[in-house]
Amino acid sequence: MFESAEIGHAIDKESYEKAVIELREALLEAQFELKQQSRFPVLILINGIEGAGKGETVKLLSEWMDPRLIHVESFLTPTDEELARPAQWRFWRKLPPKGQIGIFFGNWYSQMLHARVDGDIKDARLDQLIDATERFERMLCDEGALIFKFWFHLSKKQLKNRLKELESDPQRSWQINPLDWKQSEVYDRFVRFGERVLRRTSRDYAPWYVIEGSDANYRSLTVGRTLLEGLQAALKLKGRPRPQPHAAPLVASLDNRSLLDSLDLSLTLSKDDYKQQLAAEQQRLALLVRDKRFRSHALMAVFEGNDAAGKGGAIRRVTGSLDPRQYRTVPIAAPTEEERAQPYLWRFWRHIPARRQFTIFDRSWYGRVLVERVEGFCTPADWLRAYGEINDFEEQLHDYKIVLVKFWLAIDKDEQARRFKEREETAFKRYKITDEDWRNRDKWEQYVDAVGDMVDRTSSEIAPWTLVEANDKRYARVKILRTINDALEAAFKRS
């Protein structure tokens, strides 16, 4: 969920200052139009890690926009009046009216998260609060509200650096309060429960935007740009707002750094190491699926990746030492007529392994947010809601102790060209390459965005994505097998 927000996004001062001038102007204009139309309110929720720039960003937004039409509300200690009424009352009374913008700090999410992190409530109660929140936000959206939810993120290391930096700066050391330090200690819990909350509440009508907080320029510009694009899209929709009018757009990375770019594709494995490690991992997998503890589990592996990234070869190595009765490979192509007559996820539910079984998906349900999104085979509303639906689906697998591993096999554009040519030149590989493969290359950048959004929105503790550096096939295959084995062992330990 937080992968793309830990890769060190940054924007230099000059680019920043240049961009801000335009951004401010456009934001003011949008804000004016919002007031003119007075058709819907805008609600901005600010959450995330302490020290990741929440306060600074809010301050900046207030400076950039017309202060008469933007209201910052922070919900710290409730007042007597608030304590004397149901918990939601304090939020209702501060809701921005149509035509205006409200920034909610310390909102319902902060409260449920702190309660869970501090151990005041358990998961079941957290789920009830999440559920109530979903109903509340859904109602607000049905009533026309445009909601932005920002999660400011820092990796654990970034947080430590940030705290040290503040401490050693006498002018700023007053900014560190005990809560910050406590935060550092409870970072893991905060991120774990935060992920659960984000996974459940990132719905198409009110998605989360995870913002890497370490670089102020990047963070400020990204928030500003997201707001601007969302506002402009909503203002363009005329007529009465309908449910889901406002699925705010996903915003491309501003510094042109993506999660995929952050991979080190030069990683390789020598032939000897490969042989040895492959054999060892294959052997390990064969033992694990025969382990007594596997009887209460099942295993699912999803393979996605660039064309010619080596999915097929990797899958054959995974199954190399397994009994064919124990695993099944399901290649996902265009849906059959029977499958088209059913809800999207039906064709995957069909192939869920029984206990003690292992199913490999060669492409998967992620087609909806990859090829269908990029090629326009479904509407934005469809693929936007798919993230939440997929998370719900995978949570059910996890709850049933099905171990799910998901691989994105990444190669770079040059390596892909090399492999395409090789395929064309090798007789027995020629069937693998078509004109469509070459056409898909033109959409390389769109796929990079789609993969980034996919990982950000569907990688979670219960169903993490593994990005596989696949320029070197040997390295990729061993990494895949090792990831599967580690995941199985971890699951056995948990149960």
Next chain:
Amino acid sequence: MFESAEIGHAIDKESYEKAVIELREALLEAQFELKQQSRFPVLILINGIEGAGKGETVKLLSEWMDPRLIHVESFLTPTDEELARPAQWRFWRKLPPKGQIGIFFGNWYSQMLHARVDGDIKDARLDQLIDATERFERMLCDEGALIFKFWFHLSKKQLKNRLKELESDPQRSWQINPLDWKQSEVYDRFVRFGERVLRRTSRDYAPWYVIEGSDANYRSLTVGRTLLEGLQAALKLKGRPRPQPHAAPLVASLDNRSLLDSLDLSLTLSKDDYKQQLAAEQQRLALLVRDKRFRSHALMAVFEGNDAAGKGGAIRRVTGSLDPRQYRTVPIAAPTEEERAQPYLWRFWRHIPARRQFTIFDRSWYGRVLVERVEGFCTPADWLRAYGEINDFEEQLHDYKIVLVKFWLAIDKDEQARRFKEREETAFKRYKITDEDWRNRDKWEQYVDAVGDMVDRTSSEIAPWTLVEANDKRYARVKILRTINDALEAAFKRS
């Protein structure tokens, strides 16, 4: 929630047989059109009290419709194959494809309800299951499915009669199995948890229909007619199904018996009794709101009713013996400009009493499903989703220990005419009567439907409606005061 399904609906044999001929034909036609279009599937969920005719109705539907396009699935004991996979798998594999109808018996609702009634799970877990169900059904609807959820109901007395009847009939006594008897014992729990489930899962895109089950003719015709109208409406919508295309219509009572008709409006109270009882109940209320236990509670009273039903007079009697600092009357008229700039419920959240306070709403948030529905001030989508939103709202009040009492003051049409004329003739009452009041009378029947739907969908254990026979003002006033007092006392006992 079950009020309208306990009033003894019935249809005579002759009318039934005549109606069925047309109904069957129309259903077959709709089914054919459904197949022709093959744009969406239809899912019918069958739930409710044992002995209320679930099985019989399903049998009948299968006979009425083309059996090749309707599939009855009953989910009793899971098979080995099903047990080896996540719980939802067995439902996915039986989902009807586009163009066809699936009837699900013993579905997800039966399972969660039985688990809760048997004490295998607690409320928090039930809430998690409800939440998962909501996500599942929402996804199915987003994918185009048309869902009907039927709850077959019997009052406790009807259930007992039904069981006796079966027992004494040698030819049918085999139909009674131990489960039925057990059901009779656990009736109260079943209805209580059933209500919680229905309240939470009756959403605009997949509402519940509560069917009184004691009369086979009424039950069969109502189910058939509901299906037919829902099908026809969905088939008319061309183009790709969008979220909420299929908010199935609310169906007017088939035997022209309504919840309001079932009231005995001849109830009266003599002047002496009135004086004495009124004073006693007023005194009781004054003591209750000064009771120490009221410090952790608050009180809200909602007054709705026919024009000239005596709301104002009743409210004055309620507050007659109270300290003006402790209560507040909020008259609800057309929303102000400020209120129109906010979500619908905002203007009511504003007036939620603090602890130890008492707020009286002279008309209320129910305006949306009454006057706004009847007069067309909002779209059907708006008032259809309002039932769920109102239930969510009232649940929050209840969770905060706010005692909520809701009154519908009912008079008959003649009595209303009499009062209107009296107002016209009495100088100091003349301001109370306008041309609009006379115009509203033309919509009497529409209001009867709206009130029935309102009570069915928003009367619940935590926030019940009280229908007040108000032809006699004295009787009404005492009943209202007594209801408030009883509710407060019950709340004190609970806490």
